[in-house]
Amino acid sequence: MEDLSIQHVNLEKSENLERHRTEGFSSSNVLVVRRGAPFKISLQMKGRPFDPNTDSMRIKVMLGRLYVTIPVTFSQKVSPSHWKAFMDPEGLNLQNPSVFISSPASASVGCYKFQMCVFTQDGQQKCAFGRFILLCNPWCPDDAVYIPFEDQREEYVQNDSGLLFMGTPLNLVSRPWSFDLYEPGVLETCLNLLQVSPQHQNNQRLDYLNRNNPVYISRVVSAMINCEDDRGVLKGNWSGDFKQGVNPSTWTGSGEILKQWAQSGYSPVKYGQCWVFAAVMCTVMRVLGIPCRVVTNFNSAHDTNSNLVIEEFYSETGQKLKFSKDSIWNFHIWVECWMTRRDLESGMDGWQVLDPTPQERSGGVFCCGPAPVKAIKDRRIDLLYDVPFVYAEVNAAVHKIIMSQGRVLSLSKDTERVGSLICTKAIGFPRLHNITGNYKSTQSQTLKSRSSTVSEDSTSRRADTSKGLQVSLTLDKAPIAGEPVCFTVKVMNMQKASKMMKVHLNAQVKEYNHRPGEDLKTFWETHGVIQLAPMEVKVLNQQIPPAKYRDVFGDNMINLAAVLQDMGSQEHILASEEFNIASPQLTIQVADEDALVPNKEQTATVSFTNPFSHPVNGVLTVAGAGLIQGKVHFRMLPLFPGRRVEQRITLIPNMMGTKMLQASLSLTNISSTIRGFKMVFVKKA
Incomplete structure (x- = not known):
């Protein structure tokens, strides 16, 4: 009989993707799994069957130059802190045996190679090779990113669309955003972001070892979203001159930004502002398996001299003057990531503020966080990372000063304006969730005139x-x-x-x-x-x-x-x-919402009524990850006051689940963009 060898390794993608909740990454040519949980590999033997009495099997798992060698046993007992490989004795087919590999719940995130070797009694060695991508696991209680409720995991890890809140507390603007987690190439680009980082370039071994820790990963990502110190994703621009790139207001999703960055050889994409930085970071963190949400702080203070006072100067006729070095942003957007803080005292686990918008250096580079939200509320400014900076963003007092010829005419104080509303998208619904109370102990939740x-x-x-x-x-x-x-x-x-x-x-x-x-x-x-x-x-x-x-x-x-x-x-x-002045909305209707299934053509209609007293024209752009391939553009002819226009769109869903269809109308004769979105559910065919 021909001697034993491994003819084929089957990574059992469909079974493993479902078990590890990574079905969305099915377009990747590499198996995607989560740490702390076993995944299955099936072997097809050539020659004689595998003989447990005389043959043995070992698996070498490699991340860069780091590796671990694991004997394959028949014990199904796995360890949350060690690599383990085993065969299930029940129903074992020795001609085509299945092996389960289980990683520690603290294994490093990255793209692994493995070598499967069979050793026979006469000393022969037969090997086969494969690859898999390992992500954090919010479903695993032993993982530092474990978040306890399924609806939270669906929203903060798996949801590929969301809302960014802008404007002012009295006139909120809900801007749709496509996180594009499952678009082709996004997963690979998020992993390459770690490879391009200075930490990896300077010391690959140490970087791989540190990637077991979400605190470390989040600081690397926060710095890499902006390009101030590295080959980061986005270049910020608040000048109003965007001729060398894209106006930040025209971006509708993370996928096109990440793809452009990768295709350019990791040259910064022009341009971003706070919501773009935060939304792209949310994409990267969710892809890596770290629960993440986008948060808006209304009236966000940038306290340059750290005295918790923002000074605003006015002339005696009410014109705002440019004397102050401090500033208040009407809104500022960052992210929160959920993780255990084993580097801090107890009580600091849970949501952590991370801000990729380059404002101040932290540890010598432009990043911010993770700052525990609990530490901000408790004013624990002695704790890592950047708690004093975030505390000032939500708590500084405002001094309004009337000046005339260098003389102070009046001073009034406002302690309620800064951080007057802090919010994020609600779980499972396209509406606001007020989280101000997470940051501030005494806070009037009623939004009133001052x-x-x-x-x-x-x-x-x-x-x-x-x-x-x-x-x-x-x-x-x-x-x-x-x-x-x-x-x-x-x-x-x-x-x-x-x-x-x-x-x-x-x-x-x-x-x-x-x-x-x-x-x-x-x-x-x-x-x-x-x-x-x-x-x-x-x-x-x-x-x-x-x-x-x-x-x-x-x-x-x-x-x-x-x-x-x-x-x-x-x-x-x-x-x-x-x-702010609220824009009119685009209306989106789907012909037969209940009939949305993968690979079946459907029709949607985008409509707009001109509320202005003059004609408008512009370009309509429609996008929807999982519903439309790329973006579709339509030029709108001049539309007279009170008139309505409709545009039909063809949808061909390619995956199940809740999806966002979004449209934006860029007006050419007014510096404005009109937006609209609709959430739809794609059923199983």
């Missing part, structure tokens, strides 16, 4: 007028494109004497991340005089007509300020509010 009173310690305080006046500024409703912006200024004379007041109202356009040293453009203002009787309350109703904000409409923010000056005492008082 009134300003001359403070007790104001540098302009006069004993008899320090409590003489109160003013508030309130938007009547959330502003909508094509409609007037209606707001109310309420002025209260708190004294038993008449007052003559100068009133200055000023609206300036700004980007969401207004940078220190940058002038804001005033596009609307009005000035007047009012008289207040003793103890009188006067309400001023104001409107900004659509024609005034037409050229500043879009992703911009508006800073609205009211400054009142007591003509008798020369006292000044300020109230301000920042807001």
Whole structure:
């Protein structure tokens, strides 16, 4: 009889992918499994059958130059801390035996090679080779990224689409984003990101050893998403000039960014801003098996001198000035990853803040975190990593100062504005989940307009007028494109004497991340005089007509300020509010939602009604991972006010599960993009 040899190794992909919840990665030509759980390999023997009494089998598993040799036994007892290989004695086919390989729950993430060797009694050795990709395992209780509920794992590990929240707390914008976890090439690019990192290039052995730890992996990824210190994925640009690349607002998913980065030989993709950095990082972390969600902090402070105070300066007519080095972003977006913090004291496990947007260096490179959310809430600024920086982002106080010719006229303080709302997408639903309470112990969850009173310690305080006046500024409703912006200024004379007041109202356009040293453009203002009787309350109703904000409409923010000056005492008082103008929505309808199954053609319709008082035209782009191959573009002819346009789209789903169909209309005669999305469920055929 011909002697024993291994003719073929079957990686049993379909069975292993289902068992390891990696079915989405079926397009990869490498088996994808999760650590801490066994996977099955079947052997087809040539010649005589395998004889357990005289033959033995060993598996050599290799990650770079690191390797471990594992004897194949008949004991099915696996260890969470050691590699193990075994044959199941029940139903064992010795001509085609199956071997199960189990990795430790703390094995390093990466692309492994293995060598399967059979040794016969006469000393002959027969070998076969294979490869597999090993990811973290949030389903395994012994893994540092274990997250305990199935709906959390579906949302934070497997979900390939989501919502990014932008705008302002009073006028939220839900921007759809495709994480593209399962698009061809994305898995390989996420693994290559680790290989391209400076940590790997400088010391491959140490990098491979450290990849067992999600704290280490997350810091490497946070640094590699931006390109400030390495061959990272994205180049940031907040200049407004995007001619050398892509306007960050036009990206709709992570897949095209990661593919472009890989295809360019790992040259940075131009350009990103905070939500792009965070969304791409979320893709990488979910692909690697680390639970991740995108988080928005509204009114996020960048405290340059770490004094927990942000200073904002205004002129005596309400124009915001460029004196401060501090800044407040109307919204800033980062990610949270779920992990056990074995490097810290107990109680710091769970969600950790990671921020790939390059702002400040951490350990010498532009990355941020992982900072335990619990440490931020408890003000444990002594703990790793970057807790003081994130604490300031959600807790700094705002000092609003009115200046004239280098002299302070008024100072008021606001302790509620920064971090007024911190949120993420809800589990299983396309809506907001408020997580402010995770970060802040005492937090008013009601979003209200802020009134300003001359403070007790104001540098302009006069004993008899320090409590003489109160003013508030309130938007009547959330502003909508094509409609007037209606707001109310309420002025209260708190004294038993008449007052003559100068009133200055000023609206300036700004980007969401207004940078220190940058002038804001005033596009609307009005000035007047009012008289207040003793103890009188006067309400001023104001409107900004659509024609005034037409050229500043879009992703911009508006800073609205009211400054009142007591003509008798020369006292000044300020109230301000920042807001965005909600865009109209695209409507998406699917002809027969209940009939969505893989590989069967279906039709969707995208429609838009022009709410503006002038014609618009532009380019419609439709995308949907798992529903449409790539992106489809349509040019829209001029659409007159009040008219409606429809565009039919062909869908051919290629995988099951919940999918997002998204559309964006880039208007050419207004600097604005109109968006819409629809969640659909693709059933088993």
